[in-house]
Amino acid sequence: MNCDTARQQLVLFLYAELSFEEEELLEQHLDACAGCRAERARLDKMGALLDAAEPEVPAGLLARCRRDLASALVQERRRQSPAALLRGFWSKWVVSPPLWMRPVGAVAMLAIGFFGARFVPAHSPALAQMGVPQDPPPVISKVRLVNPDSTGQVRVQYDEVRQRELRGHLDDDRIRRLLLAAAADPADPGLRVDSIDILKNQTSDNEVRRALLNALRADTNSGVRLKALDALRPYASDPETRQVLAQVLLTDDNPGVRTQAIDLLVQSKEPDVVGVLQQLLRQEDNSYVRSRSQKALNDMKASVGTF
């Protein structure tokens, strides 16, 4: 093996992409050639320089990506639901059918009307009710199925959505359940904030506390997360709450949330917070959050210089 071939193969050698035989030949050459050994050392050093220049993923980016993906997936699942498929079918074939379908559709409608009228008895109750005021229609209805049969009738299956109102105190289980559902409604952050604001008086309830912790950990809206943080204030010394607070402090992409998390964590002066704050200082790039973290460590007479 000559030096030209050896130097070409050095790159693949360093990336362990040579076959066993090729490696053997190259190593024999390296043993005998000081110039190629020096080139290998230079390539090693270049590798180390490149490793040190690799960009770090900024703190909070992964958490933001995960939250945004969770929210995009909710939308995607809704889009793919059977109702959405039916809506697509309805819109494509009934509301705005292709041009070639339109004359066919018109003739079919005429035929249905004509034969339908022939089969309806003159004293049909359906005709008797015409012009008589009916019950008010449902607030929203979603058509799930339309199925014409051979008699000219059409079977329509639909969902009714009616607005209902419920009044009651927070100790009413139905009210509490509705508030918990509203606190997790992905479509409306304002509703989530309002629901959490009401639920914060019920934090002694484990289910409510878990919902607040979930909102703090995973809600896509920082306003909702801040509200959940505020609601969890009385539980700043609870181990599970502290665990979530520490996680939020190190991964949340909103500096306001991170600042509030520091305040809550240092509130009860538990020693476990020192390590979390020191870790935060190692990765935090927001100057204000850094200064709050340093101040908290100073107040606790803990070292900021061990990281």
Added chain:
Amino acid sequence: MDEAALIRAAQAGDQDAFERLVRDYDQSVLRLAMNLLRSPEDAHDVYQEAFLRVFRNLPNFRFDCNFNTWLYRIVTNLCLDHLRKKKVRKTESAVVETEDGPLDRLDAVAEERASSDPQRALLSTEIRGRIQEVLAGMTARERMVFEMRHFHGMRLRAIGESLGTTEEAAKNCLFRATQKMRSALGEFV
């Protein structure tokens, strides 16, 4: 549950299984996108789009290749699109607005490194600049192969599969990219 079972469960609509699949791969996907695009916002966009595509197309995944290869094919295609668009948008500013005021992306990257690793802190701005220049000067494919092999430890065969090319072509890309880097960093090594 092994990966194949996880994929089948996700194909059947199991949301937890899909989330576990995402969690298994999302850190390396984000790191690859961050390495290739050097922009948190672009990396975020690629992350979202890649996993949404996985979600939409998972029912059609027939185990013809590794899930890993399939996923990286999606990610690398998205990154290639971004890199090509960036080449077109040559006038794009590196300065972005942040809550602490205007910030140069390259400075931000340097500062993050300096704060977390003494070895990174020692790396001079000049060397960083030189590395950036070489990476920017590589063709999109050379850069992909180089990043995937050097920073992600992927085998050339898998890289070739992800990029829809042969192992030999990937090997040539790696060789050319390393030569470019070697020439540019000559005085520092």
